[in-house]
Amino acid sequence: MLNANSLIYSFKIQSLFMLRIHHIAIICSDYEKSKDFYVNKLGFTILAEVYRAERKSYKLDLAVNGVYQIELFSFENPPARPSRPEAQGLRHLAFEVDDIEKEISRLNDQGITTEPIRIDEFTDKRFTFFADPDGLPLELYEI
Numbered sequence: 469m470l471n472a473n474s475l476i477y478s479f480k481i482q483s484l485f486m487l488r489i490h491h492i493a494i495i496c497s498d499y500e501k502s503k504d505f506y507v508n509k510l511g512f513t514i515l516a517e518v519y520r521a522e523r524k525s526y527k528l529d530l531a532v533n534g535v536y537q538i539e540l541f542s543f544e545n546p547p548a549r550p551s552r553p554e555a556q557g558l559r560h561l562a563f564e565v566d567d568i569e570k571e572i573s574r575l576n577d578q579g580i581t582t583e584p585i586r587i588d589e590f591t592d593k594r595f596t597f598f599a600d601p602d603g604l605p606l607e608l609y610e611i
Contacts, residue, residue, distance in 0.1 A: 491529075491537040492561060494604065499526050499542035501601045506530055506540060509578045532563065551603050560597065560605035568594050568610040582608075 496502035503526075506512045512530040515537065519526050528540040549557065565571045572582050575598055582598045594610040 489536070491539050493539040493541060494600075495541045495543060495546050496600075497546060497548075497602050499528075499540075502540055502542075503528055505601050506538065509575075509580060512538065548602075551599075551605055560607050562595070562607035562609045564611045565608050566611065568596060568608055571608050572596060 494502075506528075507514060507530070512532055513534070515529040515531050517526065517528045524544050526540075526542040530538040530540060532538060549555070568585060572585070575582055580598050582596050585594050585596050587594055588609075595607055597605050597607050599605055
């Protein structure tokens with residue numbers, strides 16, 4: 469005889485099978501400034517760039533080391549999203565690096581301020597933060 473508990477456990481829930489993150493979308497306030505930052509300062513590769521006249525919006529597809537993709541969007545008067553104090557939603561984007569000090573030096577040479585290096589208390593790995601032109605927190609995480 470079935471009871472309520474046996475019914476609950478008799479159904480197996482199917483999990484989604486996700487391979488990886490496909491892309492991350494970022495809405496910027498100043499398209500040219502953000503494009504310069506991500507392409508010329510961080511060194512991401514442009515895969516495609518389109519202007520969508522009906523939306524008065526640019527969409528820039530960027531490759532990170534040929535693997536990950538960032539979509540950079542512009543829209544008219546997007547509302548600001550708070551980063552500090554920490555708010556709900558996306559907290560930050562983290563990028564793996566082999567030599568954190570070398571990458572910090574590259575950022576600092578381009579006028580990009582980085583926080584002091586910290587140690588992840590759980591992995592003992594080193595990391596630091598910096599920000600994009602709109603204040604979106606970005607992290608370098610040494611592997």
